[in-house]
Amino acid sequence: MRTHTSSIEFTRAKNKQAQLQVVTTKKTIDDVKLILQKKITTDGIDIRGCCMSAEGDMLYTDYQVQGASLTVIASDNKLKYKMPLDPRIKGKVGIDIIDIKKPSKIKFIKLPSGPYGIARDHNSLFVCVERRGIYKINILDGTTSCVISFVLPSHSYVAVYTDRIYYTNYEYNNVVCCDRNGALVWTFKDDFVLKEPEGIAVDNNGNVYVVGEKSSNVVILSNDGKHHKELL
Numbered sequence: 001m002r003t004h005t006s007s008i009e010f011t012r013a014k015n016k017q018a019q020l021q022v023v024t025t026k027k028t029i030d031d032v033k034l035i036l037q038k039k040i041t042t043d044g045i046d047i048r049g050c051c052m053s054a055e056g057d058m059l060y061t062d063y064q065v066q067g068a069s070l071t072v073i074a075s076d077n078k079l080k081y082k083m084p085l086d087p088r089i090k091g092k093v094g095i096d097i098i099d100i101k102k103p104s105k106i107k108f109i110k111l112p113s114g115p116y117g118i119a120r121d122h123n124s125l126f127v128c129v130e131r132r133g134i135y136k137i138n139i140l141d142g143t144t145s146c147v148i149s150f151v152l153p154s155h156s157y158v159a160v161y162t163d164r165i166y167y168t169n170y171e172y173n174n175v176v177c178c179d180r181n182g183a184l185v186w187t188f189k190d191d192f193v194l195k196e197p198e199g200i201a202v203d204n205n206g207n208v209y210v211v212g213e214k215s216s217n218v219v220i221l222s223n224d225g226k227h228h229k230e231l232l
Helices: none
Strands: 049-052 058-062 069-073 080-082 094-099 104-110 115-121 124-129 133-138 143-149 158-161 164-169 174-179 184-189 197-202 206-210 217-223 228-230
Touching: 080 174, 094 115, 115 197, 124 158, 143 164, 158 197, 164 197, 174 197, 174 206
Parallel strands: 115 158
Antiparallel strands: 049 058, 058 069, 069 080, 094 104, 115 124, 124 133, 133 143, 158 164, 164 174, 174 184, 197 206, 206 217, 217 228
16 A cells, blocks of 8 residues: 655634624714704602613602602603602611512612612612712612712712712712722813713713703713713
8 A cells, every 4th residue: 555645735614714803993972972862841840860771761750858759751751650759758868679660669778878879780789878978789688888988978979880980079070980999090170161060871982971060061071081072
């Protein structure tokens, strides 16, 4: 039997597959434009919080000493229901967990002082607690822990994205970004642009949206806090 060297080369099929590199470009604040989708007229007197459900319903709280409520409006702008709340029951300071489908209160979580802004991150809530700082609440067992301890004024709001915590401080007219351990990452302050910042949200690019109460505007901040633009 004779043997000889062959010129045939065997290669794995997967090595012949084309290598495609997908490049994703993050949107900067210059790419963000507002387009009016809908306008909803409410009968609220002192609206403090607003969010959207997974089904597209809009929920907002109307805070009053008497007659406070949670209102849910469907995506077709029709009122689903208005649920009475009791934010000022003597000796009761904390958060009610509400099943919005029933609707009914399912749990109360006590806090050391008055809560204001709330943000959810998986099974945790991050809450601005007046004069105490930012607390983290485990939704499953109701345990609480102080993440950032400092004298936080009332009407402060918080947002959470990846490993960052963002909050507003209307007394100092600033927006603060910290890591999950409370270490400062950046601070934005410009009294000519943003006065008495309150509501805050973060998009998937890490850009921060802030509502100025006294300046009556919405300002977007870049994810590093170095650039800003007035959106509304």
